[in-house]
Amino acid sequence: MKITILSVLIIVSASWHNYSKPTQALLHNSKPSTFAKSLITGADQTEKYLPYLKGKRIGMVVNPSSRIGDKASVDSLKALGVNIVKIFGPEHGFRGDASNGAHVDDSTDPKTGIQVVSLYGKSGKPAAQDLAAVDLMIYDLQDVGARYYTYLATLHRVMEACAENNKELMILDRPNPNGYMVDGPVLDMKLKSGIGFHPVPIAHGMTVAEYAQMINGQGWMANGIKCKLKIIPLANYKHSMPYTLPVHPSPNLNTQQSILLYPSLCLFEGTIISQGRGTYFPFTVLGNPDLKGQYKFAFTPKSIPGMSETPLFQDMECFGLDLRKYDTKKLIKSKRVNLSWLIEMYKAYPFKDKFFDYKQSKQMGNFDKLAGTTTLKEQIIAGKTEEEIRASWEPGLTQFKKMRQLYLLYP
Template structure:
């Protein structure tokens, strides 16, 4: 089966042929302007992008004779094979694997502690960066000459892989190690939106003053970390980047594999910047179903919505989800137009406002302390204001105005670090 065929099958499987499962890839060989390509004629331009990892001809010579450490997870692939297995087959000496949240093989649920282990398939030590420590130690890196970072991101501040990148860069800077970044497209890289993170709300789901959707690939974000002095002690990490080929930020892009257990469709990835905010509320985002981050609901909304679902414990996804075994009523966004999401190019505050207005017990809506499954809404939003604005009945436009001038200033700063148009 050809690589082209695999890409088409992956897109179909991810979203059941919904319009969101599309990948536009633009090169210099008579490929259309991404702004003029709709999901309906996607097949005409599919298959042009090459991720950094796929361009082995650009970096294999650089790995020769070096002891390699790999910061990877299940999205780290070349074709249908993990980059670890692929490079081992090409004679690369990999001595250490570092795994982020969900683990190297991706079978740990969100927020679950992951222990160090030996990878069963390769026999290589696998060090967890989501367990005892969040960055490689001096001992971890002692036998590593070069560290490679190859993890698919989804372009959102509270998606923890950019934190992993920062911790890895700090470890490399502290131990005089170089970091090779194999870049990958950002499926939400076509827009920048949301409030800038308030420094008082720094946490494991937000470290730096960036908006909710930052509009950068991993490699571009690495350049920003160095350039803005955001690494610990304003250190600078020596980085080498293998860019995506034939890629621009405006392109729709479907991931060939799910980036984490609960982002299992292209639709959920597009909705994630908006729906993850609900993790700081009493509203379920569909964890405990096979459609997380594409549905919303709560048992107390019975009679106000016809659509319903019942969260269950699902191993490897959500073992004890919010409102487990209770029928929830709310919104089904699985068929919401992917083209509209992309055209709007903004976080959809209307669903948050609608759910708050519909929920009968207002004092419970943002009370994250009542359930261990819920996050702190202010930390997710990156501001104390958004919660209070929704409670006060502010309009979407009034809320957006409060994000300025910070959002516009970030957009200007971002331009310094772009590798793609």
């Protein structure tokens, strides 16, 4: 008998935090593209994997973006009788109540009573004792298609732990909202970090399941070990398909605009320029107090619990670019990371020696680690044109595109 999830779900509305209600509504109420109406996520195709879960002790790597219909996948599967024994939470935590970069401790989920193991605290990956009581792991996280996003490092570590402990990993695949783009310098592995874990460009154009196949196929895990994967693929999906996320994937990517701008704007986290953390519209604006007089648009970062407690330039007026109404169709048409904003901001900023000083700016990342190369910073300082910069990304970018083809599941 085919199980239809809508017949058993109690439809509820959930958000990451109280602060997110207006922005959550923005995403949830956005009309999906007509191309995306028939798209079905891996998680929503319960008839394809529920029988496989029967009789197994299940561990789940999940956060608030992990949904079946309008309900958290943990809650949904538990209601369907799945024996979930452990939850593993990435950056921001399982229920999404931790700010970017914040230490997250192990806990017990008050709603279900299930133990929650943090993968963004003292431990980077599940320990052997964490997996001892688990027969099968499920990975169900919404990625955004950018190398900086820490969930790629989480995926690698979970796969590695599963391989080391002889556990199978089921991936409930989800669309890449930036799947149309493959662009940027390929990471120099000398700069490997949590915001750049593999030799891929800034935008990789792959879904999580495709990326997992690449990690396996390229032998990127310790000693070249392989993780046994069981993939529940998307139905009716193409990489070029516009996709509006029904739930924002992390606290500071809280609108579709921010998600589409993220591959281009996250580079600024290695500079003295604010991307709007401390506002309710992060990753859609750029500014700095020292740009007063050069730009009319201004915003003032504030402390926002669960989102940005101590943002750059807190309570200081920042002047710069308002990209909230920028036509993202231009990005989609170009299929490129936008470098013009980085070049413009560097030229406009009066104190050039401070622009790339991430220690002074107290932001999330070293610019070189975000860029994946030491040369981009040098090229910006030297006044190189965008085309000159792009030329230096070859042949690495073309070689990656060729290699990527080996692991694609969708057109």
